[in-house]
Amino acid sequence: xxxxxxxxxxxxxxxxVFVLPFRTLxxxxxxxxxxxxxxxxxxxxxxxxxxxxxxxPPLSEVLVAWFELIRSGDLFTHFSxxxxxxxxxxxxxxxxxxxxxxxxxxxxxxxxxxSPILELFRNTAALALLPVFILILGIGETSKVAIxxxxxxxxxxxxxxxxxxxxxxxxxxxxxxxxLTSFQLFYKVIIPASVPTIFTGIRLAGTSSILVLIAAxxxxxxxxLGFFISYTQFNFxxxxxxxxxxxxxxxxxxxxxxxxxxxxxFSRWKSV
Amino acid sequence: xSEKIKFDGVSKVFRLRDSQKKNATREFTAVKDLNFTVKDxxxxxxxxxxxxxxxxxxxxxxGLIKPTTGRVLLNGTPIEGPxxxxxxxxxQYALFPxxxxxxxxxxxxxxKKVPKKERQEKAQEYLALVGLSEFAYRYPHELSGxxxxxxxxxxxxxxxxxxxxxxxPFAALDAQTRxxxxxxxxxxxxxxxxxxxxxxxxxxxxxYLGQRVAVMTSRPGTLKGMIDISFDSRTEEGDLRSTPExxxxxxxxxxxxxxxxxxxxxxxxxxx
Numbered sequence: 001x002x003x004x005x006x007x008x009x010x011x012x013x014x015x016x017v018f019v020l021p022f023r024t025l026x027x028x029x030x031x032x033x034x035x036x037x038x039x040x041x042x043x044x045x046x047x048x049x050x051x052x053x054x055x056x057p058p059l060s061e062v063l064v065a066w067f068e069l070i071r072s073g074d075l076f077t078h079f080s081x082x083x084x085x086x087x088x089x090x091x092x093x094x095x096x097x098x099x100x101x102x103x104x105x106x107x108x109x110x111x112x113x114x115s116p117i118l119e120l121f122r123n124t125a126a127l128a129l130l131p132v133f134i135l136i137l138g139i140g141e142t143s144k145v146a147i148x149x150x151x152x153x154x155x156x157x158x159x160x161x162x163x164x165x166x167x168x169x170x171x172x173x174x175x176x177x178x179x180l181t182s183f184q185l186f187y188k189v190i191i192p193a194s195v196p197t198i199f200t201g202i203r204l205a206g207t208s209s210i211l212v213l214i215a216a217x218x219x220x221x222x223x224x225l226g227f228f229i230s231y232t233q234f235n236f237x238x239x240x241x242x243x244x245x246x247x248x249x250x251x252x253x254x255x256x257x258x259x260x261x262x263x264x265x266f267s268r269w270k271s272v
Numbered sequence: 273x274s275e276k277i278k279f280d281g282v283s284k285v286f287r288l289r290d291s292q293k294k295n296a297t298r299e300f301t302a303v304k305d306l307n308f309t310v311k312d313x314x315x316x317x318x319x320x321x322x323x324x325x326x327x328x329x330x331x332x333x334x335g336l337i338k339p340t341t342g343r344v345l346l347n348g349t350p351i352e353g354p355x356x357x358x359x360x361x362x363x364q365y366a367l368f369p370x371x372x373x374x375x376x377x378x379x380x381x382x383x384k385k386v387p388k389k390e391r392q393e394k395a396q397e398y399l400a401l402v403g404l405s406e407f408a409y410r411y412p413h414e415l416s417g418x419x420x421x422x423x424x425x426x427x428x429x430x431x432x433x434x435x436x437x438x439x440x441p442f443a444a445l446d447a448q449t450r451x452x453x454x455x456x457x458x459x460x461x462x463x464x465x466x467x468x469x470x471x472x473x474x475x476x477x478x479x480y481l482g483q484r485v486a487v488m489t490s491r492p493g494t495l496k497g498m499i500d501i502s503f504d505s506r507t508e509e510g511d512l513r514s515t516p517e518x519x520x521x522x523x524x525x526x527x528x529x530x531x532x533x534x535x536x537x538x539x540x541x542x543x544x
């Protein structure tokens with residue numbers, strides 16, 4: 001269901017592009033020109049023998065393989081397996097990190113207790129811990145969701161903590177002068193003031209959820225886009241492998257676009 | 273007229289980290305032995321050289337800090353903390369950026385637990401009082417400095433405090449906006465009969481607005497003199513600033529203050 005939702009958004013924007021005036025078309029062209037150039041090079045380079053067509057098939061062949069995979073439904077199976085894991089880890093991370101981050105940011109004592117361990121973990125690459133996760137949680141879904149959760153946790157936590165600690169002290173002073181209780185101060189001033197920075201954390205976490213997902217799926221999985229890419233490589237289905245890579249790029253792009261537009265919506269009050 | 277506010281032998285000493293010695297603190301006396309009263313419905317301006325503890329004085333009135341010795345009384349009882357019978361207006365407006373002008377004005381009413389419908393009516397009423405009805409749904413970043421300060425004043429007035437505490441509210445505004453806001457403030461004061469304590473570093477502003485001007489000494493801040501400004505009605509006089517009475521009063525304040533400013537300058541050259 002979630003995958004359907006993500007797909008629905010580019011369709012809408014693509015539709016509106018057609019009815020937009022000339023200037024928007026020009027802008028769209030400016031944004032697309034380098035990508036188009038890249039596509040042309042990809043198509044031409046293997047054909048004229050600049051690169052080995054076996055290792056880098058022309059774009060058209062990759063696209064043909066891609067449409068074939070979409071038509072047969074193979075790609076969708078992997079796509080939905082991936083997105084389920086990534087979404088689950090991401091949501092769990094949000095549910096843990098935001099309340100915890102708010103606490104750490106607001107109570108100096110909690111901050112003092114947690115900041116050494118935060119410093120330690122934020123500087124540990126999530127993937128370095130993948131073997132540990134597999135050892136403890138096995139090679140099933142749990143370890144994959146767990147590693148995504150772990151990777152998403154840090155950008156979320158750090159941004160939430162920063163957000164709370166950087167709330168304009170004058171706003172706090174002003175609210176205090178109106179005799180707000182500390183609970184009221186927290187949910188009427190601290191939380192709304194923190195929302196834009198927290199959203200930056202959500203966007204960063206979204207990106208890393210995809211990055212870590214693919215790597216995790218390449219190590220011991222039976223489905224998912226990461227598995228699909230390494231599987232096709234082993235079986236020398238090179239066009240299919242590139243099709244998988246394109247799917248991942250698009251997935252990352254879409255997720256980022258979605259989160260950016262959400263971020264904008266919640267930060268409307270900020271001066272541009 | 274009865275006594276509204278009384279400073280009874282008030283001193284405030286802060287502990288600061290010593291800049292020379294590590295882990296050492298030194299004492300810093302912000303204000304010392306303040307004794308004065310403000311009458312009910314009076315407009316008192318406080319003027320003094322920079323760093324003389326004007327803001328400390330106001331923070332004590334707002335209940336945000338407590339005096340080290342002495343008592344600050346409101347209606348005969350010592351101030352124990354912040355309260356909605358006092359409204360504070362800050363130099364940097366302190367509007368909540370995620371709330372529209374109208375919602376900002378409602379903020380204090382929310383704290384006072386006024387029902388929603390009444391809250392909106394009140395907020396509209398006070399927005400009209402400061403002449404910003406058309407800007408009800410604008411966010412602070414869409415308003416000019418003068419408009420922001422009008423909203424801030426309306427916010428403080430809306431919850432109907434007995435005393436309005438203003439901390440250099442017009443210092444960040446350009447000269448023309450400042451003059452029109454001074455005039456509006458006087459009209460509001462005549463209309464609402466609030467007691468106002470207004471802190472400024474501008475002599476003209478102090479004399480123009482205040483029924484009495486309290487002149488403070490440089491660090492540690494004590495009361496140097498209290499000057500009565502006897503105009504009948506400030507709002508009905510055409511160009512008050514050009515009358516001989518204004519010039520005389522201005523000169524009185526200037527004489528008291530210039531001694532202090534010179535002292536501060538001398539002290540600063542010593543510490544450098």
